[in-house]
Amino acid sequence: MSDVVARVGAIALTGLAGTGVLVEAALSNQLPGMAIIGLPDTALAEAKQRVRVATQQAGFGVSERFVTVNLSPAALPKQGSGFDLAIALAVVAASGGVPMERMRTTAHLGELGLDGGLRRPPGLLSAVLAARSLGFERVMVPEHCAREAALVPDIEVIAVGDLRGAAAWHRGEPEGWRQGPFGADVAELPDPVPDAVPDIAEVIGQPEAVEALVIAAAGRHHLSMIGPPGAGKTLLATRLPTLLPDLAPDEQIVASSIASLGDGSLTGLVVRPPFESPHHTASAVSIIGGGASAVIPGAVTRACHGVLFLDEAPEFPRTVLDALRQPLENGVVEIHRARIRTTLPASVQLVLAANPCPCGNAGSPDTALECRCSPLMRSRYEGRISGPLADRIDLRLSVRRVSSTIAVTDERSRPTSAELRQRVVAARERALERLRGTPWRVNAEVPGSWLRGPAARLPRADTAVLDHALSRGSLTMRGYDRALRVAWTLADLSGRERPGRSQLAQALALRGGAAA
Template sequence: MKLGRTSSVALLGMTGTLVEVEANISSQLPGLVIIGLPDTALSQASHRVRAAASNSGMPLSAHHITVNLSPASLPKHGCGFDLAVALACLAAAGGIEQESLERVVHLGELALDGRLRPIAGVLPAVAAARAAGRSRVMVPTACVEEAELVPGMHVIGVASLRDAAIWHGGKFDPEPVDAIAGPVAPVREDDDAGDLADVIGQDAAVMALQVAAAGGHHLLMLGPPGAGKTMLAARLAGILPDLDDDAALEVSAVRSLGGGLPVGAGLSRRPPIEAPHHTATAAAMVGGGSGIIKPGAAVRAAHGVLFLDEAPEFPAAVLDALRQPLESGRITIHRANAVAAFPARFQLVLAANPCPCGLFGVARESCTCPPNLRRRYLARLSGPLLDRIDIHFRVDRVSAAQLRLAPDKPRLTTAQARERIVEARSVARARLARTPWRMNAEVPGRWLRSDGVRPSSSSLAALDRALERGVITMRGYDRILRVAWSIADLDGASAPSAEHLGQAIFLRKGSS
C-alpha cells in the first residue's frame, strides 16, 4: 500500500477550510474513486485527472486509487481540487517528493491536456490557507497576481501538471506549454459613473448625497421619471472615499468568489455599486444556490452602494430580505448541510416614482392614478424597511430657467465633494474613536442623547416640537440626530446647530 498526501482549500461562502487530500494505491481492479462528500464537479475530477496525467506523459498507476478529502463531513464543491488530487496520486506512486508536497497548498482545475485553468475564489482560498498557518500555495499561472494580494504568502505559479510535478522533485523533462490565460480585468476609472458637476438644478439633492456619503446613511429618492434619480445614485459611489486595506481585500475577495469579474493585479480601492433589475429574486439579491452558495447583489455591494431603481416594483420578499443586513452588516445563508456568511455593509439607495404613472405632483402634468392606487403603490415599500432609511427627499424635474442658468453657476465636482467627505469622516472617526462605531449612521440613539454629546436645548427646540406633535417617532428623532451630526461634520462644526437640525428634518421628511 502506498499513500500520497497534500492539501487544498474548501470554500463555504467567504470562509475557507484547509482540506487534506490523501491518495491510496491498492491492488484492486483499476479505478479512481474520490470520497469525502464531493459534489458532481469534484466527483468528475477522476476523469480529468487521469486524462491530464496521461497527456502530460505521467500516467497514473494502473491499480485502484482511492482519494479521500478530509474532513469527510465537510461538503466540497467545484473543480479547484484537481491539482491537489493529481499530485497526491503521483506521490502515492512515488513519482514526486512527498515531503515537498505536504508543505504546499494546491489550487487549480486541470484541462484534459494537463494545463491548469484559473478558478474562482483564489483570493479567499489563499487567505484561508494563511489563516490556517500555511505559507506556500501553488496556483495556475493566470491566478498568481490575485493570490499575491494576500500578504505573507509564497505563491508558486505553474502552467501545467507537469510543471507542478517537476517543482515537487519529479524526474520529468520540462515541456513548455502555453499557459491558459484568465479573463482580463477591466480598467476601473473613478469617472466611469460621471462627474457630480454634471448634475444641474438639483442643489438640495447634491447636498443630500454629500450628507449620505459623510455619515454612511441610506436614502430614498422620490420623484417623477426624468428627474435624475439614477444619475444622482451613480454619483454617490463616486464621492465615497477610497477603501482602506481591509475593506479593499474584502471587496476583492467577494469579486473573486463570484468568478464573473477578474480581480487583477491590485486591490480595488473604489467602492462598488450594484444596481439589480426589479425582476431579481431574493437569492439574486442576498445570495444562495442549491450547490455552491454564491454572493448576491447586496454582498457584491459591500463597502459601496446598492441602488434599487423603481424600488416599489421589486417583490416585497426581496425588499424585506434586506432588513437584516441593513442592521447587522452581514448576510447569513442557511442550507440543510451548511451555513455561509458574507459581508453586507452597504449604503442602500432607493428610487421611486410618486405613483404608477409617475406624474403625481408634477407641475403642468395630470396624474391619472386614483388616490388608493397611489397609496398602494408606495405601500409596497414596507414601514420597517423605510424606517431603516435616514434620508428621504423628493427630486423634481429641472426647469428651463435652471437649465439656462446652469453654465453661469459654479457646481461642485466629484473630486471636490470627495475631499469634503474624507474630511467629514475623519472628524466623525475622531469623535467616535473610543466607541465601536466608525460612522454616524452606525451610532445608536441612546449615545446621541447622552450627556456631553446631545446638542443644546435651543438647537433641539424644533426637533422636540416635532416629536411632541407626533410628526416624527422616537426612532425618527434619533435618525434625525444622526443626519444632523453628518451635516455638522461637513460644515466643520463641533456640534449640530439649530440650522443643522432643520436641514436634517427636511432630509428626513422631504419626500412627504
C-alpha cells in the first residue's frame, strides 16, 4: 500500500440535508482495479468505471495500480454520481498528480463523463448551501452550472469544464478554470408570452368561488371544492397560484433547493410559488416522498410554499390522503427508513377537488342530469376522504355549473389576477404587521392557543356562533381554531383591526360549504 493517502472534500445529500464527506484514496501494488467502500449505492459504485476511464483520457496514469477509495463517515449511506469529481481528484492526488493543500477545504461536486468532462449532479444548489453551512471555503462545480452555485452568497465558486481544469486549479495553473462572478455569459430565459400566462379573469360566472380563492390566498388556507364535472374546479385551482404574492427571500432559497434536485440547472432563484398536481394513481411515496436507498422528495415537498392540487381527490388511495395529515399539521415530512432519517419541508397549501357523487350529478337542478347513484354509493364515495383530513380543510366550497346567461357577462367586470393579488398582498401585510415579533407570517400558521390567548382573544359575544357550534358537536376544537384563522383573514381583507361577529359567522359558513 502506498504511504500517500489523499483526502478530498465532498457533500452527501439526504433529501435537502447535506453532510460533509471525506473521500480518501490510496494506491497499492496489486492487480489493476478499484474498490469503493463506505456504503455507496449502485450509481456511486459504478463511479470506479467512470473514474478509471476519465483519468486515463485526461492523461493521468493511474490505471495500472489498484485504488482503494473510502467515503468517510463510512456508516452514512451515500448515493448519486456527484462524488465522481472528488473521487477522481483523490485518485490523481494519491498518485502524486496534484497537490493536496486545498482539497479538504473545497467541496468538489460533479459527475464525470468518460472523456473527463463534468456534468451537473442533482441537488447542486442544496449541496452548495450545505457546503457553506459546514464551513467549506469554496466549492468546485461544472462550468455550465456555475451560475446556480453562485446563487449562494458567502462562498467562493470555482468553475471547471473537465478533470484537467480541476487539476489545473489545484496546481495553481491559470487556465482550465474560472472564478466568479458568473452569469454574464448565460442567456436569460425568455419572458413568457402574455396570452400564455394563466389569469383568473378566464373564470366565468363564479364570483363567490373567486372570492373564496382570494380568502384562501390571503391566509394560505386549505381549500376543497365540490361540484359536478364542468363546473370549473380545475380552472379555479390552477388560477390560485396567480393570486399568491412572490416568495419571501428565505422561501425562495427553500423552493430553489427543492427545484435543484431535478435535472435542469437553475439560472436564478425560484420567485413564484410552485404548483403541483399529481395524478390520482400516484403512490404514497410519490406524494409524501421517501425511497429505499435514497430520499426522493414527493409532491408535497415540491409544492412547498406553493399549492398542492389533488384533482378527483376521492379517487386517490385512502392511505395516500391520510398520509397528508401530518405534513399539513406540522409543515414537514419526516422520512424514517432503516438507515436513513431526514426531514423534508412541506409547508404547502392544499386544494382538493371532488365530484358530489360517482356520476357527478348529485344535487344538479337540471333534470336531464339526474343522479342515479344509490345513497350507499354516495356515502362510500364521500367517505374516501377521511374525517381527520376533512377537519384540516379551512374552506369548503360548493361549485355549480355556469348558466348560459352568466357566460355572456361583460369581461371587463371580471377582475384580473394582478388586481386580486394586490388585495392579497395588502391583507398579508396587515397580518405580518400584527404577527411581528412572532415566528408566524400568515394566519394559517398561527396556533389556536395564541388566537385564544390574551394577545388575540375575541369577545365572547362575537365568538358565540363558534362556541355554539362547538358545544353541539358540529365543530371540533381544531375546526374552531381554523375558523378563527379564516375570520382573521376576512378582517385583514376588509381592513378591520380584528374580526367581528359577521366575519366569524362567514368563516363558519365557509367551513361548512358555502354555495357558489
